[in-house]
Amino acid sequence: MSLVKLTASSLAIAAVSATAAAARDNVQIAGSSTVLPYATIVAEAFGENFDFPTPVVESGGSSAGLKRFCEGVGENTIDIANASRAIREGEVAACAEAGVTDIIEVRIGYDGIVFASDINGNSFEFTPEHWYKAMAAEHFVDGELVANTLSNWNEVDPALPDQAIQAFIPGTKHGTREVFEEKVVLAGCEEGGFFQAMLDSGVDEDTAEDKCMGIRTDGLAVDIDGDYTETLARIDSNKDGIGVFGLAFYENNTDKLQVATMAGIVPTTESISTGEYPVSRPLFFYIKKAHIGVIPGLKEFAEFFISDDIAGPAGPLAAYGLVSDPALGDTQSAVANEDVMGNAM
Amino acid sequence: MSDITATDAVPSAPRKGSLLEQDARTKRRNAAETRFKMYGIIAVTLGILALVMLVVSIVSNGASAFQQTYITLEVDLPEDRLDPEGNRNRDQMARVSTFGYGPLIGEAMEAQIAALGIEIEELGNPGDIVSKEAPAQLRNFVLANPDVVGSTVTFEFLANGRIDGYMKDRVTRATALLDKNVSPAQLDLTDALGEAGVLEKRFNWAFITAPDASGQRPEAAGLGVAIVGSFYMMLVVLILALPIGVAASIYLEEFAPKNRFTDLIEVNIANLAAVPSIVFGILGLAIFINFAGLPQSAPIVGGLVLTLMTLPTIIIATRASLKSVPPSIREAALGVGASKMQTVFHHVLPLAAPGILTGTIIGLAQALGETAPLLLIGMVAFVREFPAGPPEGFFDPASALPVQVYNWTQRSDPAFVERASGAIIVLLIFLVIMNAIAILLRRRFERRW
Numbered sequence: 001m002s003l004v005k006l007t008a009s010s011l012a013i014a015a016v017s018a019t020a021a022a023a024r025d026n027v028q029i030a031g032s033s034t035v036l037p038y039a040t041i042v043a044e045a046f047g048e049n050f051d052f053p054t055p056v057v058e059s060g061g062s063s064a065g066l067k068r069f070c071e072g073v074g075e076n077t078i079d080i081a082n083a084s085r086a087i088r089e090g091e092v093a094a095c096a097e098a099g100v101t102d103i104i105e106v107r108i109g110y111d112g113i114v115f116a117s118d119i120n121g122n123s124f125e126f127t128p129e130h131w132y133k134a135m136a137a138e139h140f141v142d143g144e145l146v147a148n149t150l151s152n153w154n155e156v157d158p159a160l161p162d163q164a165i166q167a168f169i170p171g172t173k174h175g176t177r178e179v180f181e182e183k184v185v186l187a188g189c190e191e192g193g194f195f196q197a198m199l200d201s202g203v204d205e206d207t208a209e210d211k212c213m214g215i216r217t218d219g220l221a222v223d224i225d226g227d228y229t230e231t232l233a234r235i236d237s238n239k240d241g242i243g244v245f246g247l248a249f250y251e252n253n254t255d256k257l258q259v260a261t262m263a264g265i266v267p268t269t270e271s272i273s274t275g276e277y278p279v280s281r282p283l284f285f286y287i288k289k290a291h292i293g294v295i296p297g298l299k300e301f302a303e304f305f306i307s308d309d310i311a312g313p314a315g316p317l318a319a320y321g322l323v324s325d326p327a328l329g330d331t332q333s334a335v336a337n338e339d340v341m342g343n344a345m
Numbered sequence: 346m347s348d349i350t351a352t353d354a355v356p357s358a359p360r361k362g363s364l365l366e367q368d369a370r371t372k373r374r375n376a377a378e379t380r381f382k383m384y385g386i387i388a389v390t391l392g393i394l395a396l397v398m399l400v401v402s403i404v405s406n407g408a409s410a411f412q413q414t415y416i417t418l419e420v421d422l423p424e425d426r427l428d429p430e431g432n433r434n435r436d437q438m439a440r441v442s443t444f445g446y447g448p449l450i451g452e453a454m455e456a457q458i459a460a461l462g463i464e465i466e467e468l469g470n471p472g473d474i475v476s477k478e479a480p481a482q483l484r485n486f487v488l489a490n491p492d493v494v495g496s497t498v499t500f501e502f503l504a505n506g507r508i509d510g511y512m513k514d515r516v517t518r519a520t521a522l523l524d525k526n527v528s529p530a531q532l533d534l535t536d537a538l539g540e541a542g543v544l545e546k547r548f549n550w551a552f553i554t555a556p557d558a559s560g561q562r563p564e565a566a567g568l569g570v571a572i573v574g575s576f577y578m579m580l581v582v583l584i585l586a587l588p589i590g591v592a593a594s595i596y597l598e599e600f601a602p603k604n605r606f607t608d609l610i611e612v613n614i615a616n617l618a619a620v621p622s623i624v625f626g627i628l629g630l631a632i633f634i635n636f637a638g639l640p641q642s643a644p645i646v647g648g649l650v651l652t653l654m655t656l657p658t659i660i661i662a663t664r665a666s667l668k669s670v671p672p673s674i675r676e677a678a679l680g681v682g683a684s685k686m687q688t689v690f691h692h693v694l695p696l697a698a699p700g701i702l703t704g705t706i707i708g709l710a711q712a713l714g715e716t717a718p719l720l721l722i723g724m725v726a727f728v729r730e731f732p733a734g735p736p737e738g739f740f741d742p743a744s745a746l747p748v749q750v751y752n753w754t755q756r757s758d759p760a761f762v763e764r765a766s767g768a769i770i771v772l773l774i775f776l777v778i779m780n781a782i783a784i785l786l787r788r789r790f791e792r793r794w
Contacts, residue, residue, distance in 0.1 A: 037756070
C-alpha cells in the first residue's frame, strides 16, 4: 500500500512540475454558441491544411467567453473569444485591469435571425409591428398601459392566419435575445407609433423603451434557454409554435421548418448581406495580441479564418449559413497589421 | 384498559365458524397485503417500462451510427495541380490546400458516372455527394506518399451526411425536395451507384476511432478523442482515488480514536457524497487551473476533479466493507501476537478487498458519466487532436464521452441526433461492463459470516 501511495504522490508532483515545462502548442478558443459551428469548421480546416494542431473550441456563450478572455495573459487563459455581439466597454475595462490591453477585434460576418414554423402549418408574413403586438407584456392604449390579451395571430392582424400565438424565443442568457428585442420588438414598437405615443404622453425615453421591450410572461411567449435544437423539438410537439432560429440552423433543417418573411423580405444570405432583411447582427472574435508569437499558429489561424477561401461568399462558412461580410478585405488587412481596438478610433 | 377489552369482545370471544372462512379483519389485512403487492408490481413495471422506452429510443435512433455509407472512387492525381514544382518535396506540396484537392473528387466522380453510363439530369456537381472530409483524406494520403502524384489511386470516401441519411431512410425524396443540401437527382445518383456496387453501407469502425468533426461533416464525426479522454480521466481517478480513499478509510475505521473530531470528519464525508458535481467543477477551476496552473481542457484536471467526486463514494464503500469483517478475525490476529498494522494489512484488508473494489468500480462508473464538472474546466470542447500517450497525454486537450453526447445534441445538422444516440450506446456499454464486473467480483469473492 505504501508503494501505491508513494507512486500516487510522486505522480501528482510530477504532474504539477511537468506543466511548467510543457508549453501549450494549440490555440484555445471559447465563447458564443452561435459562432461555435463556424469556429469548428475553420478549426478543422486549419488543422488539415497547416502543420499546427487543430485549435480547441469551447462554447458557453459570448459573455462567459469574454469573461474568460479577460482573466489575464498567459498560457492558462484562452487566446480567442468568440462573440455574437461587440465587446462592451465594461468588458474592455475588466480586460485592461487583468492586463489584457491589446485586443484585436475581428468581424467574421453576419448572422441572420429568422422566424420559422412547422413545414406543414400556415405560412406567415410578419412585420416587426406584428411581433411587438403579439409579444409585448403591456400595450399602450389611450394614454395608459393595459395587459396584452391577444391570443391569436389574426387578432394581431386580420391578414395573418387563424393560429394561436405560441412563440419560442431565445432566453435572456442568449445574445440572440438582445437582437430579437431590439431589432424586432422595439423596432415594431417604434414603427407602429406606440413608442412616440408613449413619449408624447410624458413617459421618459428609457421607460418607454423598457415598456416596448417588455415580453409577456403569460405562457404565450416561451423562453428557450437551451439551443435551437430545443426550439425545434418544441415546434415538433406543438405545431402552432413559431420559433426564433439562426439562419444557419434553419438552412440545415429546411425539410422540417418553413421560414416567415419579415417586412416582405425572405431571409437569405443575399437579402441579409444587402441589409434588406432587417434582423441580423455581426459576429466577432477577439484575439489577445499578447499571445501572438507565443502560442504557435494563433495569427495564422486568425488570418485563415477571414481568408476569402473560408469566410468569402463561396467559402464553407457561407455554405453553412454565415452571411459573409462585404468589407472582409478591411478585416483581413487589420488582422495582418495586428490593429488593436481603440487605436483606430 | 380493562373495560375497553370487556366492551370490545370480538378478539377475546371464542372463534365461531370454520377456519376456512375468513373473518372481516383477516380479509382486510389480506386485502392490504394484496394492494401493497400490486403497488410494488406497478412500481416495478413503470421502472421497466421507462427503461425499455429509453433503450428502444436510443437504440432506434443510434444503432444506425454504427453503419456508414462509403463510395469507392479512382482519383487521378495530376502533377501540375498537386506538385507544381515537380520535385515531390513535401513542404512545397503542402502549399496546395484542401481547396486545391476538392475539384479532383468531383472530376473522379464524373469519370465514374461516365464509365458506368449513368445519365441523370440537373445533377449539379456530382462530387457533392462525397463527404467534405474527402479532400483532407486525399491530401493527407498524397503528402504521406508523395510518389503517388501523377498516378491514379483508388480511394474509399465517406458519403455526404444527407446521402448517408438516405441510405438509412432518414432522408426521403420528399424531404430532399425541401432540403437545399440535397436534391432528388443526387438520390437517383446514389441509387445508381448503389446498384453498380460503387456505393455501399457497412460497419463503421471510424465512429469508435475517429475524432470529432465540425457541423458540416456529421458523417466523419467519431468518438476516438472522447474515448481516450475518458480513459485517461478514469486512469487518473483510479491512481489517485483508490489509494487515498482506502488509506483514509483504514485510518478512520481501524486506527483513529472515536471522538468529536473524527465524528465531524465522518459526517462531512457523508455530506461530500451528496454535493452536486458542478461544485467540484468550480473547485477544480479555482484550485487546479487558476491556482496550480494546470492546463485547461486536460484529462489530468478532469481526473483530479472526478477524484474529488469519487473519493466519498470509495471511502463510504471501503468503510462499510471493513466494518463487515467480523471483530473475531481481528481479535484472533491480535491474540497470536500480530501488531495492529499486521492485523489490518494481513487479515482485514484482504477480506474487505472485494467490497472495496466493487465500491471503486461503481465510483468510477459514476465518474465516467459525469458532465457537469467538466463544463467548467474547459473539457466541453471541440477537440480533434488525439492526446499523446500517457503521461504527457494527461496534459493535452481531450474530450470525454458524456461531453461528446452533449456537444452533438447541440449541433444543427439532424445527422448528429443519430451520432449522439450512438455515443450514448457506447457509453452505456462501458457502464454496463463496469457494473457487471463489480457484480461479478462481489458474487465471486464476497464472504458472509
